[in-house]
Amino acid sequence: MTYDLTMLGKQAQQAAFQLAQLETKKKNALLVAMAASLRKHAAEIIAENKVDLKQAAGLAQAFVDRLTLTEERIEQMAQGLEKVAQLPDPLGNLAGGWVNAAGLQIAQQRVPLGVIGIIYEARPNVTVDAAALCFKSGNAVILRGGKEAFRTNLKLVEILQAVLQQAQVDVAAVQVVKDTSHEDAQQLMQLTEYLDVLIPRGSARLIQAVVKNAKVPVIETGAGNCHLYVDKTADLEMAEKIIINAKCQRPSVCNAAEKLLIHQDVAAAYLPEIAKLLWEQHVELRGDKEVQAILGAKVKPATEQDWYTEYNDYILGIKVVPSFAEAVAHINKYGTKHSEAIITNDYERSQQFLAQVDAAAVYVNASTRFTDGFEFGFGAEIGISTQKLHARGPMGLQALTTTKYTIRGNGQIRK
Amino acid sequence: MTYDLTMLGKQAQQAAFQLAQLETKKKNALLVAMAASLRKHAAEIIAENKVDLKQAAGLAQAFVDRLTLTEERIEQMAQGLEKVAQLPDPLGNLAGGWVNAAGLQIAQQRVPLGVIGIIYEARPNVTVDAAALCFKSGNAVILRGGKEAFRTNLKLVEILQAVLQQAQVDVAAVQVVKDTSHEDAQQLMQLTEYLDVLIPRGSARLIQAVVKNAKVPVIETGAGNCHLYVDKTADLEMAEKIIINAKCQRPSVCNAAEKLLIHQDVAAAYLPEIAKLLWEQHVELRGDKEVQAILGAKVKPATEQDWYTEYNDYILGIKVVPSFAEAVAHINKYGTKHSEAIITNDYERSQQFLAQVDAAAVYVNASTRFTDGFEFGFGAEIGISTQKLHARGPMGLQALTTTKYTIRGNGQIRK
Numbered sequence: 001m002t003y004d005l006t007m008l009g010k011q012a013q014q015a016a017f018q019l020a021q022l023e024t025k026k027k028n029a030l031l032v033a034m035a036a037s038l039r040k041h042a043a044e045i046i047a048e049n050k051v052d053l054k055q056a057a058g059l060a061q062a063f064v065d066r067l068t069l070t071e072e073r074i075e076q077m078a079q080g081l082e083k084v085a086q087l088p089d090p091l092g093n094l095a096g097g098w099v100n101a102a103g104l105q106i107a108q109q110r111v112p113l114g115v116i117g118i119i120y121e122a123r124p125n126v127t128v129d130a131a132a133l134c135f136k137s138g139n140a141v142i143l144r145g146g147k148e149a150f151r152t153n154l155k156l157v158e159i160l161q162a163v164l165q166q167a168q169v170d171v172a173a174v175q176v177v178k179d180t181s182h183e184d185a186q187q188l189m190q191l192t193e194y195l196d197v198l199i200p201r202g203s204a205r206l207i208q209a210v211v212k213n214a215k216v217p218v219i220e221t222g223a224g225n226c227h228l229y230v231d232k233t234a235d236l237e238m239a240e241k242i243i244i245n246a247k248c249q250r251p252s253v254c255n256a257a258e259k260l261l262i263h264q265d266v267a268a269a270y271l272p273e274i275a276k277l278l279w280e281q282h283v284e285l286r287g288d289k290e291v292q293a294i295l296g297a298k299v300k301p302a303t304e305q306d307w308y309t310e311y312n313d314y315i316l317g318i319k320v321v322p323s324f325a326e327a328v329a330h331i332n333k334y335g336t337k338h339s340e341a342i343i344t345n346d347y348e349r350s351q352q353f354l355a356q357v358d359a360a361a362v363y364v365n366a367s368t369r370f371t372d373g374f375e376f377g378f379g380a381e382i383g384i385s386t387q388k389l390h391a392r393g394p395m396g397l398q399a400l401t402t403t404k405y406t407i408r409g410n411g412q413i414r415k
Numbered sequence: 416m417t418y419d420l421t422m423l424g425k426q427a428q429q430a431a432f433q434l435a436q437l438e439t440k441k442k443n444a445l446l447v448a449m450a451a452s453l454r455k456h457a458a459e460i461i462a463e464n465k466v467d468l469k470q471a472a473g474l475a476q477a478f479v480d481r482l483t484l485t486e487e488r489i490e491q492m493a494q495g496l497e498k499v500a501q502l503p504d505p506l507g508n509l510a511g512g513w514v515n516a517a518g519l520q521i522a523q524q525r526v527p528l529g530v531i532g533i534i535y536e537a538r539p540n541v542t543v544d545a546a547a548l549c550f551k552s553g554n555a556v557i558l559r560g561g562k563e564a565f566r567t568n569l570k571l572v573e574i575l576q577a578v579l580q581q582a583q584v585d586v587a588a589v590q591v592v593k594d595t596s597h598e599d600a601q602q603l604m605q606l607t608e609y610l611d612v613l614i615p616r617g618s619a620r621l622i623q624a625v626v627k628n629a630k631v632p633v634i635e636t637g638a639g640n641c642h643l644y645v646d647k648t649a650d651l652e653m654a655e656k657i658i659i660n661a662k663c664q665r666p667s668v669c670n671a672a673e674k675l676l677i678h679q680d681v682a683a684a685y686l687p688e689i690a691k692l693l694w695e696q697h698v699e700l701r702g703d704k705e706v707q708a709i710l711g712a713k714v715k716p717a718t719e720q721d722w723y724t725e726y727n728d729y730i731l732g733i734k735v736v737p738s739f740a741e742a743v744a745h746i747n748k749y750g751t752k753h754s755e756a757i758i759t760n761d762y763e764r765s766q767q768f769l770a771q772v773d774a775a776a777v778y779v780n781a782s783t784r785f786t787d788g789f790e791f792g793f794g795a796e797i798g799i800s801t802q803k804l805h806a807r808g809p810m811g812l813q814a815l816t817t818t819k820y821t822i823r824g825n826g827q828i829r830k
Contacts, residue, residue: 017747017771017773020770020771020773021770021771098792100785100790100791100792101790101792102781102785102790104781104785106791111773113803113804114773114803196803196804197803197804212630215627217632217802217804219804235826238826241826241828242826242828244828245828245829246828249828249829332432350823354821354823355435355436356432356435356436358432358435358526358529358819359819360819360820361819361820361822362819362820362821362822363822363823363824364822364823364824365823365824365825365826365827366517366519366822366823366824366825366826366827366828367827367828367829369828369829370515370517370519370822370827370829371820375515375516375517375829376515376521376820377513377515377516387632388528388529388611388612388817389528389611389612389632389634389804389805389817390804390805392817392818392819392820393818393819393820402803402804402807403807403808404773404774404775404776404777404807404808405775405776405777405786405791405807405808406769406777407776407777407778407779407781407785408765408769408778408779408780408781409778409779409780409781410780410781411650411653411656411657411780411781412780412781412782412785413656413657413659413660413661413664413781413782413784414660414664414782414784414785414790
């Protein structure tokens, strides 16, 4: 018999009622207490983590590295909890308010979503991070991490739950799926009666599997095939700085630039200098025929597939475009609607780019690397949404809330 | 071979690009021109409608009535278009804006969702209404109405498209599915590559079928098992007015009251008077044992199933509750999270009710019948969302938009 998640769902729903009413002060105190308890139980956590690591022996180095917990990493988790404690509580804020024709005072108030499911890989830091953000925003959470981190996750959640229990808060506020079979992930994705939303965190493959299989509404945090378009009026020096930053500062992340489009009027003048800087940073360049004609055989030919690809690596696709309109059309066709930038000194072009490019974040004269909850000033990030419903772009605590209309009257009836 | 909707999706997506850039003035002029054209072609519309009606002969009277178009109803449709023309355009409005630590000007700007699918029943007025709201909010729409209204819908959309064509706007802005098989509805629900959202409008059965089968994100417009809770401090006269209004003004709609909860301290004093008024309005009462003890055998016993049921009729379930907490618990258990009201003169209870009841609209001392886009002051209504993601409660034009971050810099790079 597979493990039944229905009970977890029911318990989470019950806990959500209490959680929604918890005072901010109490939530913050509990987050700080959770941090202290993680530090206090660091040795136990590391012991459980060692059992997981033994099972994971032989897996890829990077995978094992992400799974590994040290005292230092546990300290980072604890500090993360303390930071979330310091963030403003989004609950109760008004998204709007007015008096209608009948004299009703209508307020659109932020409230928790209810129960959030998180499906992620074998990264124990996500366990604590997601639990903290869901708790602070008044949501119960059901965590389903990668099976390789199973023992570690159980221990982490046990520690968090002990803090809740001591404060007489329903421990079902933070739950972990106590089995890690494929069937259980499937069951979690179908738990529409209890889960208000499911957020997958991790690789594109994981996210697409959840988007494809879930019946519960999903917030898709997606891929970034981000473009930089150097317009013919661009300042070359500014363009260079932005290109190097967007491509090289951290190539493995979704807001890194993957493609460079350059207007044909400045391609011959600008490309050699830009390419020189990129090559100095060991970036592989793949270009269309025009780019190859300018830069020579060191540039590999870009295939149709290249234009769609998020490399997450030191690779940049480059294309010469005959016009602004073709740059926009290329971005809207091949982009993933994540982050797109123009470098220009033409006011009208800047306005058109912001209006015509369909993406979560559209930039004029800045690096796409700023698409990030912390850089935006949210103080936290649960992910970057590339879908259009509910939340789009970097998601902080507010993305984990919904609204309800609270309406105060004095006997109004509808005529 | 079934009809292939992929082409419709592609064309809609292309049209959406042009639509998103259309000036408000032009959209409004086109909506007014559409109204004029409907009036001009009223005879043609009625002729096509007669063909549909001939096929529908023998179906239920209410069904045939909703399908039937007259000159007067076409005039109402035309006026509806003119009203949408007068509404403020939500596009470009800022949901927020700030300068981040790096000096970037970040603005969260309203933009269209893109392509919206509408699945509805054989009600030709929805064809024109949905097309108008989607067009005004800059979205391309694919309409899939009930098959019994097929000829009527084709004619209506042909008239709207002719107006677009004359103004050189892509006619794929408003499209209708030109087949009405079950397979086509299924295909529309899976068209994730082209549809940004699917909105079912109609019966609970239709909506649940779409929610269950769609891969495209759905905005669920749902059922209303709405409660009125008469607290022990309630003003009896106010309670009576609100109960009669919420139950009897229009019992067939989702914001009508279906249940009355009454605090045990006032049940014996209040119920006989309230029941008298309800019986005068020919409302059937179903109650628990306490209610029957007070009101006698004229009250039918309420079953467990009754507490879950949205009657949409002159029926009211009544329950005596021993405490405020039990009233809230009952509502949160049996309600559909649509609209719930308390009648009270106790400040603390009013605050607790607003905080603890989980619903799209929670009222103090007012009729639940106000949960409506027009009553809220939105000037339009695409439906009332009972889900928590994206939009909750009455949805006007803004619910048909998403946001994108437009970010203006002067060369910022991430450190």
